[in-house]
Amino acid sequence: MSRFHSPSAFVFYGLFAFLIVATILAYALIRKGKVGGETAANLTDRIWAWWVMIGVLALVFTLGATAMTIFFALCSMAALREFATITHTGRADHDALAIAFYVVLPLQYLLIWLNVPIFAALLIPVYCFLLLPVVTVFKGEVAGFLTRVSETQWGLMICVYCVSHIPAILQLDIPGYRYSSFTLVAWLILVVQASDVLQYVWGKSLGRHKLAPRVSPSKTVEGLAGGMLSASVLGMALAGITPFAWWQAGLVALVVTTFGFFGGLIMSAIKRDRGVKDWGTLVQGHGGILDRLDSLVFSAPVFLHLLAWGWL
Template sequence: MSRFYSPSAFVFYGLFAFLIVATLLARWLIARGKVRGDTARNLMDRIWAWWVMIGLLALIFTLGATAITVFFALCSFAALREFATVTHTRRADHGALALAFYVILPLQYLLVWLNLPIFAALLIPVYCFLLLPVVTVFRGEVAGFLTRVSETQWGLMVCVYCVSHIPAILSLQIPGYRYSSFTLVAWLVLVVQASDVLQYVWGKSIGRHLLAPRVSPSKTVEGLAGGMLSASLLGMALAPITPFAWWQAGLVALAVTAMGFLGGLIMSAIKRDRGVKDWGTLVQGHGGILDRLDSLVFSAPVFLHILAWGWL
């Protein structure tokens, strides 16, 4: 089957249709005065940035599993760089950071590409957790040692280990599932990112009660509920292209959107702690790469584990 007529291709067609609706809805909200000033500009910047990013993802998906793995490895590199810029690093940490960027990160994605799940699952949370501090401790700088080492390990877990679960989904062979695992990755990206956008739209439309004002002033209870439920309904509508029954698709979508929300909230808390608004400036209207991956960072591992425990 041509990739242009595969289920994953139609997921991207659905994404573009969703963006058309989001663009029209945003313009309607602005025209009605529901969204004004900087908020209106921010909303349109976000939507136009999504057009670019979804177009890029669609292109990557047409190139196959290797291209997808390389793409997310590059995303991990950019995200880890953004994370490292806000950490309390010293000269003594440069060796550990060099290993993280130029040895551990490519090795993690190589293990994923070679379909060695046991090694990919253990490399960072076990061996790097135990051995990476050794590189730093022999430099003799003990001031802030625990904080500095923990930040490097956190960066690897969030930016490399968790993100690598996205291409790792491509290696799953689900018995009786008639479509390729590309479709599962596309479903995950669509549902989680749709939840992100819909939480923003619902929050700006009907949001009244702030959820965590000291962490993320724009998140509301109404936005969270509307976004998660809308994205879960979308996941249910797409159940025929997954191995899930319609009700299972709804529950899985609810789980990954909940984890996506928590990922965004936790990464926002880190930004507030470090006094930065965005992780970077790479993506106009969206900040940095990590600003776009924050929800997938938490949802991708949970999605892969759900598939592994329930459908393999």
């Protein structure tokens, strides 16, 4: 089946249609004076950022598995850079960070591309966990050693290991599944990102009870419930492009959106601990790469494991 006529392609056609409507509505609201000033500028920035992000993703999906692996490797590099800028690392940690950026990161994605799942699963949580601190300890700087080493390890786990599970989904060969694994990646990204957006919409509309006010003041119980349930309904509606029955699609969507919420909450806690609002400014109106990937960071490994355990 041509990539331009695949289910994942039609997902992007739907997203572009939605963006066209959103752009027209935003322009009309601004023109009529319903939205103005800083709010109008922020709305415009966010919509155009979505145009760019979805456009880039659509191009990557069109170019194939190698392009997608390289794309997420670059995302991991940008995310790891964002993470490293707010840590307590110093001169004694530079060698370990250099190894993380220029050896571990490309090797992790090379293992994914070569489809060596055992080594890809063990490289960071086992070998880097054991050996990277050795590089640091020989520098002789013991002040804050545990904190510095832990932050490097956390950075690799979040920004490289977890993100690499997204292109790893492309290596799955599910018996009887008639579509390519690109469709599964599109389904995951759509459901998880829809949950984020819908949590915001439901929270603004009906939110009354703060969920974790010291961590993320904007998150509410009503927003979380409405967003996750709405995204689960979306997942069920798209069950036909997955190997799931409609009820299985709903349950899988509920699981991945739950872990996506956990990811967003934990990344918010890290930002508050370090005193920053966003991870970066790379995506205008949306913060940094990690601000866009925080939900996928936690949901992608779980989604891959559900597919591997239940459908292979």
